[in-house]
Amino acid sequence: MSLGLGVDRGSPVPLYFQLAEQLRTAIEQGRLAPGMLLGNEIAFAARLGLSRPTVRQALRTLVDQGLLVRRKGVGTRVVPAAAAAGAAPRPALTSLHDELDAAGRHPATRVLHDAVVAAPAEVAEALGVEEGAEVRRLERLRLADGEPLAVLRSHLPLRGPLPPAADLEATGLFRLLRAAGVVPHSARQRIGARGATRSEARLLDETEGAPLLTLRRVVVDAAGRAVEHADHAVRPTRWSLDQRLLAPE
């Protein structure tokens, strides 16, 4: 095979994970061409000194990510386009702040509004609190490289110690929540578009009615408690969603 495949049993990193990572980089670097590869899981496992379940676990993660395709009676093939598509795992619940950070676009935040208000009907239902119950309303302006990027409107349930407003200008909301022990688990997200309101236009340096990308999401933690109800409006000329989709079987 001449690929530098081989696992380190001394490492605390699970064997299946080591193997998956090595295969992924091999695919992305083009050292693994399309065609019948990795032929025969059993022989492959024997060559690596691993058991078949372990090898299968590694292959499965790559199949889940669309890098490999398995067919019964044939074998496991590499999807060549995966290399071009780059390392894009499943669409994940990410933080806009961290995303900008990772892209090297220097995020910054200005807190426009931060107060406890009575929950509007829609927010109350999404957060699982009674209508009119007190929630924290947060409105922020997110900038990237100094340019206005998005208006972020959030409603948070009043639970536990809340992050001080000052910190919100320094880092992202998700990171503060996580530091406070609130771990986001999953979210429902609706993506749409609409024209900018007058105030949004002023904040975002756009004209009234200019097209904005909208993200409405409800984030919950592992216990099922609502963490955040967000309603964001983003300048589509400065940011867009990039996703990788897999066809269902």
Add this chain to the structure above:
Amino acid sequence: MSLGLGVDRGSPVPLYFQLAEQLRTAIEQGRLAPGMLLGNEIAFAARLGLSRPTVRQALRTLVDQGLLVRRKGVGTRVVPAAAAAGAAPRPALTSLHDELDAAGRHPATRVLHDAVVAAPAEVAEALGVEEGAEVRRLERLRLADGEPLAVLRSHLPLRGPLPPAADLEATGLFRLLRAAGVVPHSARQRIGARGATRSEARLLDETEGAPLLTLRRVVVDAAGRAVEHADHAVRPTRWSLDQRLLAPE
């Protein structure tokens, strides 16, 4: 447990799949409350007359879908919010036509343009053909319940028998491609927004500059060959993207 759990060994449906489906419906119907459930995989497996790996395979699919959370030394818990979020598997590469169909919104299509043209630079690169090579350019107007919904612009590589234009008015492009033996495998998608051009506005019954949701995707098949380069513009007042996101570990 008093849940109607039990697998049918006579069925051709895999045991782990039967179990996963039963657990999923139990969760969605609220028959499985949060708290420590399914306690102890080993006992659970014994109770069902299955082996632990089989049970774990069932649990894993549900964990992947965000319905369960496992913690070492604690157990496997049900995520209650999942019930509210509904049965939403990972974001999949779906067809707009089929999506409307499933929602009972009676999709229809008008072919506005269908011709072989020289590939523009961007399209050529995305499709993996040389710039200026011949590709099929397709422009369609998609309607839902008789109302204009989106302008669909596609570029298809000239390969194999192409679906006749007449069929395009009757059904979706994906279904025709699949019938022709071209199976979509994965796609990269970019979601944005912009103002409607004059011609789009006329087609969609909007005003010029009205905000539109844009989808740009490159679809590839399992062999890595590009299947379609699409550039769609959708009326956000009539349709929006609904997704369910999972937090990474």
Add this chain to the structure above:
DNA sequence: CATGTCCGTTTGACCGGACATACGGTTTCA
């Protein structure tokens, strides 16, 4: 009273093997 340690429990990782099923090419038969 606070802190650190031990320990039972539960999932995580890994191994070996067995049989079923689907695919693709070959061989055989009409």
Add this chain to the structure above:
DNA sequence: TGAAACCGTATGTCCGGTCAAACGGACATG
């Protein structure tokens, strides 16, 4: 010559078991 039957091969499913790692509470210690 064409189509049907056959067979090798690969993944899919399922089983049994072992050891490690992490969590949470009880216990002992300073």
